[in-house]
Amino acid sequence: MLIIACISLLALMFLGVPITFSLLGAGFLAVLLGNGSLPMYMNCRGFISGINSFTLMAIPFFMISGAIMNQGGLSKRIIQFCSALFSWLRGGVGIVCVAANMVFGAVSGSGTAAVAAIGSITAPDMEKIGYKKEFTGAMIAGAASTAPIIPPGNVMIMFAAITGLSITRMFLAGYTPGFVIGIILMIICHFYAKKHNIDYGGKFEIKKVLRALYECFWALLMPLIIIVGITAGFCTPTEAGAVACVYGLIVGLFFYKDLSLKKIRDVLFSAAQGTGQILSLYAASTMFAYIFTVEGFGKIFQEWLMSVSSGNATVIMLLVGAFVLLIGCFMEPVAVMPVVLPLVYPLLQKLGMNMVQFGLFFTLCTIVGGLTPPVGSYLFVTVTVVKTGVTKLIPWMMVMILVDLIVILMVTFIPGFCTWLPDLLLGPM
Numbered sequence: 005m006l007i008i009a010c011i012s013l014l015a016l017m018f019l020g021v022p023i024t025f026s027l028l029g030a031g032f033l034a035v036l037l038g039n040g041s042l043p044m045y046m047n048c049r050g051f052i053s054g055i056n057s058f059t060l061m062a063i064p065f066f067m068i069s070g071a072i073m074n075q076g077g078l079s080k081r082i083i084q085f086c087s088a089l090f091s092w093l094r095g096g097v098g099i100v101c102v103a104a105n106m107v108f109g110a111v112s113g114s115g116t117a118a119v120a121a122i123g124s125i126t127a128p129d130m131e132k133i134g135y136k137k138e139f140t141g142a143m144i145a146g147a148a149s150t151a152p153i154i155p156p157g158n159v160m161i162m163f164a165a166i167t168g169l170s171i172t173r174m175f176l177a178g179y180t181p182g183f184v185i186g187i188i189l190m191i192i193c194h195f196y197a198k199k200h201n202i203d204y205g206g207k208f209e210i211k212k213v214l215r216a217l218y219e220c221f222w223a224l225l226m227p228l229i230i231i232v233g234i235t236a237g238f239c240t241p242t243e244a245g246a247v248a249c250v251y252g253l254i255v256g257l258f259f260y261k262d263l264s265l266k267k268i269r270d271v272l273f274s275a276a277q278g279t280g281q282i283l284s285l286y287a288a289s290t291m292f293a294y295i296f297t298v299e300g301f302g303k304i305f306q307e308w309l310m311s312v313s314s315g316n317a318t319v320i321m322l323l324v325g326a327f328v329l330l331i332g333c334f335m336e337p338v339a340v341m342p343v344v345l346p347l348v349y350p351l352l353q354k355l356g357m358n359m360v361q362f363g364l365f366f367t368l369c370t371i372v373g374g375l376t377p378p379v380g381s382y383l384f385v386t387v388t389v390v391k392t393g394v395t396k397l398i399p400w401m402m403v404m405i406l407v408d409l410i411v412i413l414m415v416t417f418i419p420g421f422c423t424w425l426p427d428l429l430l431g432p433m
Contacts, residue, residue: 008033064283081223095193105148175234
């Protein structure tokens, strides 16, 4: 049954069937043509039970929050504040792009949403001031890659839902790697502008910053509500997402008055579309993972990992990371999470690996998949935003991938790099 499932999956993907339907089709074919040990209704049950999780309910709420920020004028005001704060620096417009993506990611948790919302506003400004299209596109995609790491990242929510790890710990651990990536990208913008003698905004004006802060105050409170609510333990991530949705609606309707009934309809439609894509893929892969469990593949795979790595947890983690990086070139890494994590998570836990460290490592590896062709979601949304070819973006995109790989290595070999904040605020695990 396992062989049928794998061959069917590869055949359907080769024929160009979307990954969600490839996983569903492979699962049904495996049960239909297998040894009869699984009844057909187990496929439907696995699909539904895969997304029957209170933790996963956070994803649609954060998607709606991000859409409200975009349609309600909040993201526009955040960009204006970031511009007042950073545009006086050499490379300031590029730095504004990075900072705005980080703030937007702290609400939506989605990198593709950040590319579409922030990239569409900042890309024309970057090109107008002298940045080349290929650098602009790569920087937008690289900056958007911080969204899944800086809470509330969708990948971290799914990791916690599968493994049962504290999602608050995961979120707290994401701040340091996310900010380090953001700072490195800002430094790259500075030296690019300096080399090409562009983007020098002049002197810092405190009045301009205070005026922008006054106009942006209600918008900036939205990510703060999420961060403080979860970190301080006032609410769960799902509850924080719901509160952010209500707050965003109130601000967009009554304070900024940029939201209308038509825009609210567009908000719900875009959020439903994004949520449907993520959760349907997750549910389909959960069903596929159930076949692996029934066939006893987990024990065989764990024994192989132990023999190859000589029982070294770090080596096993690197092998898993290499697999996720490879698979991310051909399918959405989210699809492999319900398949891979139940196999390796108990083994690494048994070997004494810090699970928060592994969670951040895994999340960062999935991000690289979003930047690589032929199916990188960040890459192809960026191509649409900046209106250029994929091949032209590749050289600078490799720089963005290198930045992510450096941070991945820091998480791997310096556990305290990502675990110091959750250990400080919540105590050691």
